[in-house]
Amino acid sequence: xxxxxxxxxxxxxxxxxxxxxxxxxxxxxxxxxxxxxxxxxxxxxxxxxxxxxxxxxxxxxxxxxxxxxxxxxxxxxxxxxxxxxxxxxxxxxxxxxxxxxxxxxxxxxxxxxxxxxxxxxxxxxxxxxxxxxxxxxxxxxxxxxxxxxxxxxxxxxxxxxxxxxxxxxxxxxxxxxxxxxxxxxxxxxxxxxxxxxxxxxxxxxxxxxxxxxxxxxxxxxxxxxxxxxxxxxxxxxxxxxxxxxxxxxxxxxxxxxxxxxxxxxxxxxxxxxxxxxxxxxxxxxx
Amino acid sequence: xxxxxxxxxxxxxxxxxxxxxxxxxxxxxxxxxxxxxxxxxxxxxxxxxxxxxxxxxxxxxxxxxxxxxxxxxxxxxxxxxxxxxxxxxxxxxxxxxxxxxxxxxxxxxxxxxxxxxxxxxxxxxxxxxxxxxxxxxxxxxxxxxxxxxxxxxxxxxxxxxxxxxxxxxxxxxxxxxxxxxxxxxxxxxxxxxxxxxxxxxxxxxxxxxxxxxxxxxxxxxxxxxxxxxxxxxxxxxxxxxxxxxxxxxxxxxxxxxxxxxxxxxxxxxxxxxxxxxxxxxxxxxx
Numbered sequence: 001x002x003x004x005x006x007x008x009x010x011x012x013x014x015x016x017x018x019x020x021x022x023x024x025x026x027x028x029x030x031x032x033x034x035x036x037x038x039x040x041x042x043x044x045x046x047x048x049x050x051x052x053x054x055x056x057x058x059x060x061x062x063x064x065x066x067x068x069x070x071x072x073x074x075x076x077x078x079x080x081x082x083x084x085x086x087x088x089x090x091x092x093x094x095x096x097x098x099x100x101x102x103x104x105x106x107x108x109x110x111x112x113x114x115x116x117x118x119x120x121x122x123x124x125x126x127x128x129x130x131x132x133x134x135x136x137x138x139x140x141x142x143x144x145x146x147x148x149x150x151x152x153x154x155x156x157x158x159x160x161x162x163x164x165x166x167x168x169x170x171x172x173x174x175x176x177x178x179x180x181x182x183x184x185x186x187x188x189x190x191x192x193x194x195x196x197x198x199x200x201x202x203x204x205x206x207x208x209x210x211x212x213x214x215x216x217x218x219x220x221x222x223x224x225x226x227x228x229x230x231x232x233x234x235x236x237x238x239x240x241x242x243x244x245x246x247x248x249x250x251x252x253x254x255x256x257x258x259x260x261x262x263x264x265x266x267x268x269x270x271x272x273x274x275x276x277x278x279x280x281x282x283x284x285x286x
Numbered sequence: 287x288x289x290x291x292x293x294x295x296x297x298x299x300x301x302x303x304x305x306x307x308x309x310x311x312x313x314x315x316x317x318x319x320x321x322x323x324x325x326x327x328x329x330x331x332x333x334x335x336x337x338x339x340x341x342x343x344x345x346x347x348x349x350x351x352x353x354x355x356x357x358x359x360x361x362x363x364x365x366x367x368x369x370x371x372x373x374x375x376x377x378x379x380x381x382x383x384x385x386x387x388x389x390x391x392x393x394x395x396x397x398x399x400x401x402x403x404x405x406x407x408x409x410x411x412x413x414x415x416x417x418x419x420x421x422x423x424x425x426x427x428x429x430x431x432x433x434x435x436x437x438x439x440x441x442x443x444x445x446x447x448x449x450x451x452x453x454x455x456x457x458x459x460x461x462x463x464x465x466x467x468x469x470x471x472x473x474x475x476x477x478x479x480x481x482x483x484x485x486x487x488x489x490x491x492x493x494x495x496x497x498x499x500x501x502x503x504x505x506x507x508x509x510x511x512x513x514x515x516x517x518x519x520x521x522x523x524x525x526x527x528x529x530x531x532x533x534x535x536x537x538x539x540x541x542x543x544x545x546x547x548x549x550x551x552x553x554x555x556x557x558x559x560x561x562x563x564x565x566x567x568x569x570x571x572x
Contacts (some may be wrong), residue, residue, distance in 0.1 A: 008354035111486045131483050161483030171484040174477035179488035182468060184546035185524035189517060191460035191550065194557050197417050197447030197564050198457040200397045202465035205491035210550035214543035222536040231475060232529040236522045238471035243518040250508040257500035264496035268479040278483050 004028065004055040005045070006070055008035040010114060011085055012061030013122025016044045018155035021124045027055070031066070044122065052143040057081045057147070059108075063216045064088055064223050068095040076103040081144045087172060088134040089165035091223045097139055104144035107135035107165060109172070110157070114210055129158035133172075135165045153281050162277040171225035180217060181232060183210035228256045290314065290341040291331070292356055294321040296400060297371055297534060298347030299408025302330045304441035307410045312392045313341070317352070321405040330408065337496035343367045343433070345394075349502045350374055350509050354381040362389040367393045367430045373458060375421040375451035384426060390430035393421035393451060396443070401498055415444035418459075421451045439567050448563040459513035466503060475560070 003019060005012045016039065019026045028045035029052075030036045039045040052058050052074050060067045060082065062282040067084045068091075076082055080103045084092050089107045096105045114121055132152040136145055149160050163171075187210045192229040195203075221228050238260075245256040289305060289312040291298045297312070302325065305312045314331030315338075316322045321346050338360050346353045346368065353370045354377075362368055367388045370378050376395045382391045397417040400407055418438040428489055435446050448455075471494045481489075507514050531542040558563040 111484065113486065133484060159483060168484075171477055171481055174475055175481050175484045175489040176486060178472075178475075179492045181525065181528055182472070182492060183488075184550075185521055185545055186464075186468070187530055187546055187550040187553075188524045189464075189520045191457055191461055191517070192553050194562055195457055195461050195553075197445060197562060198397065198419060198454075198461045199417070200399065200462060202495050203461040205494055206465045206468060207550060208491055209488050211547050214540050214547060218536050218540035218543055221532055222539060225532050229529050229532055231477070232525050232532075234475045235471055236525050238474045238520050239467065239518050242467055242471055243345070243515050244386050246507055246511050246515055246518075253508060254500050254504035255472055257504060260473055261497050261500060263478065264470075264473040264493060267473075267481075271480050276480055277487075278484060 001057060002027075003057045003059070004049045004052060004054045005059045006049070006052070007031070007059075007061035007066075008039050008045070008122075009061060009122055010117045010119070010126075011110060011112075012059065012117035013039060013044055014112075014124070014126035015059055015061060015085070015110070015155070017122055017124035018127055019151070021042070021156075022151075022154035030119075031062075032257060033201045038119055044119065051075070052080075053077045055080055057083065057151070058103075060084045063219055064091055066220065067092060072099065078102045079104060081106060081147055082149055085110055087176065087220045088223045089133075089168045093135065093137060093165045095230065097137075104141045106140060106144050106148050107168070108148060108152075109133040109135070111176075115209065117213065124155070127152075128156040130156075131159050131161055132157040133161045133163065133168055135163060135168050137164060149279065158281055160279045160281075162274055162279070167275050169224050169229050173224055173231050177217075177221055177224065177228050178231040178235065180209050180212065181221075181228070182235070183207050184211065205274055287343060288313075288341045289343045289345070290338060291345045292335070292338070293317070293345075293347035293348055293352075294325050294331070294408075295347060296403045296404045296405070296407055296412075297396060298345065299325060299330055299405035300398075300410070300412035301345055301347060301371070301396070301441070303408055303410035304413055305437070306330070308437075308440035309352055316405075317348075317534045324405055330405065333530045337361070338366075339363045341366055343369065343437070344389075346370045350377055353378060354400065357382060358385065364388045365390060365416075366430050367392060367433055369434055371396055373462065373506045374509045375419075375454045377420065379423060383423075390427045392430050392434050393425060393437075393454070394434060395419040395421070395454065396438075397462075399469075401495065403499065411442070413438075414442040417445050417447055418443040419447045419449065419454055421449060421454050423450060435565065444567055446565045446567075448565070449561055455510050456513050459510050459517050463503075463507055463510065463514050464521065465497050465519040466498065467507075467514070468521070469493050472496065485522075 003026040006029045016026045025046040027047045027049040031051040064086045082103045245252040292315045294316040302312045311332040313333045313335040315335040350372045364478045531538040
C-alpha cells in the first residue's frame with residue numbers, strides 16, 4: 001500500500017512514524033521545505049512527494065482551509081483514499097462533496113496531541129491507546145472507511161469511533177474546544193497575579209492548555225462557531241446556576257453540586273439513533 | 287514537643303503520618319471512634335486524646351464550623367499553639383478572635399489533597415513538595431508562626447506562603463474553589479452523554495474533580511461566597527468576551543485568545559503592598 005502524508009507537523013509527522021512502525025514506508029509533502037528535509041534525514045518519510053496520483057492513501061494533515069485548498073489543487077489516483085485529520089469535519093465534508101472527484105474521501109480525527117507542535121516533536125507513540133474518530137456520510141465508500149479503521153489499529157489507536165461529521169463537530173466542541181476556551185478564560189481573573197503559592201493540582205489541570213498557540217485553533221473554532229458558542233452559552237448558564245445556589249444558601253449549593261457530581265459519575269449512556277459506533281482494539285495490531 | 291491532631295480524616299491522618307516520619311509522636315482525636323481505632327492500630331497516632339491542655343501544638347483538622355465548635359468546646363494549655371487547616375481562613379480567624387483565649391492561634395492551609403477522603407487514604411507523603419499557606423494578623427504571635435513554619439518544613443512541604451486571611455480567601459477562591467465549580471458546571475452540557483469516545487487529555491483535566499463529594503465543599507464555598515461569586519462572575523464575563531470574539535470573526539478570536547495565552551505565560555509578578563511572603567525549602571528538613 002503506497003501512502004503519502006501531506007503536511008509534516010506534529011500530527012502528520014507522528015502519522016508517518018506510526019505508519020513506519022507498522023511496516024509501511026510513507027512519503028511526505030509539506031508547504032515549507034525544512035520539515036521535509038528533517039523528515040527525510042531522520043527516516044520519518046521514505047521520499048519527498050511532489051505529485052499524488054500514485055498513492056493508494058493520502059493523509060492530508062493541514063489546517064482546515066489549507067486542507068481544502070490542497071485537495072482542490074492536486075490530482076489523486078482513481079479510487080485513492082484521501083483522508084483529512086482536521087478537528088472540524090462538517091466544513092471539510094461540505095467542501096469536498098461540493099466538487100466532482102475521482103477519489104474516495106473519509107474524514108478522520110486522531111484524538112491526540114501535545115502542548116507543542118511541529119514535526120520536531122512528532123513521535124511514533126503519539127496515538128497509542130488514543131481515540132480515532134472516523135466520520136462518514138451517505139457518499140462514503142465502506143471499503144475506504146474499513147481501510148482506515150485497519151490503519152488506525154495498526155498505528156496503535158485504542159479505539160475507533162464512527163459517526164457523522166455533524167455529531168463529531170458537536171461532540172468535539174464540548175470535549176476539546178470548550179476545554180481550551182475555559183482555560184484561556186480562567187487565567188484572565190485579577191487573582192491570577194502572584195497566585196503561584198496558592199495552587200494545587202486542580203489549578204494546574206484547569207490552566208494546562210491556556211498557553212497553547214492560538215493560530216490554528218482560532219480557525220477551527222471559527223469553522224465550528226455555532227456549536228462552540230452554544231457550548232459557551234450552556235457553560236455560563238450552568239455557572240450562573242451554581243452561583244445562584246451559592247448565594248441562596250448552603251443546602252441549595254449542596255443540592256446543585258450533587259446534581260453535577262451525579263451527572264459526571266453516572267452519565268447517560270444513551271446513543272439516540274445509534275449515531276455513534278465504537279470499535280475497541282485490544283492492543284496494537286490486534 | 288507534644289502534638290495532637292483533632293480530626294483524623296485524609297488531611298489529619300496525613301499530618302500525623304508526616305509528623306511521625308519527622309520524628310514526632312502525635313496523639314489523635316476524632317468525632318467518631320473508628321478512625322481513632324484504625325490510627326492506633328496502624329501506628330498513625332501514639333495515643334487517643336480526650337483532653338487537650340497538655341499539648342504544645344494542637345492541629346484542628348475538621349470542617350470550618352466543626353473547627354470553631356471544637357476550639358470553643360475545649361481547653362488548651364496557656365500559650366499552646368492551636369492551628370486549623372481549613373480552606374477558608376477569614377471565618378475561622380474572626381470566630382477565634384471574637385472570644386478571649388489563652389492559646390496562640392495560627393491559620394494553616396496545606397495545599398494538598400486527593401479525590402478520595404478519610405484516614406484510610408492518608409499517607410506520609412501527601413504534603414511532599416506542596417504549598418503550605420500560613421495566615422496571620424496583628425494578633426498572631428511571631429514565635430507561634432515560626433514554630434509552624436518549622437513543622438511544615440519537617441513534614442515535607444516544599445514552600446510556605448504567608449499572608450492575611452483576607453488574601454488567602456481571595457486567592458483560594460480562584461486557584462481552588464473556582465476550579466471545582468467549573469468542573470461541576472462543565473459536565474452538565476447535553477453533549478456529556480455518550481462522549482467518551484471523543485475525549486482527550488484536556489477533557490480529563492477539565493472534569494477530573496467534578497465527582498468529588500460536595501459535603502464539606504458546600505460549607506467552605508458558602509463561608510467564602512463573596513469571593514467565589516465574584517470569581518464566577520468574572521469567569522462568565524471572560525467566557526462571554528471570547529464568545530463575542532468567536533462570533534465576530536477569526537481575527538477577533540485570534541486576538542482575544544492571544545491575550546489569554548500571554549496572561550498565562552507571563553503573569554504579572556506584582557505583589558502589591560508585599561501582601562504575600564514566600565519561603566522556599568530545599569528538600570525535606572532543610
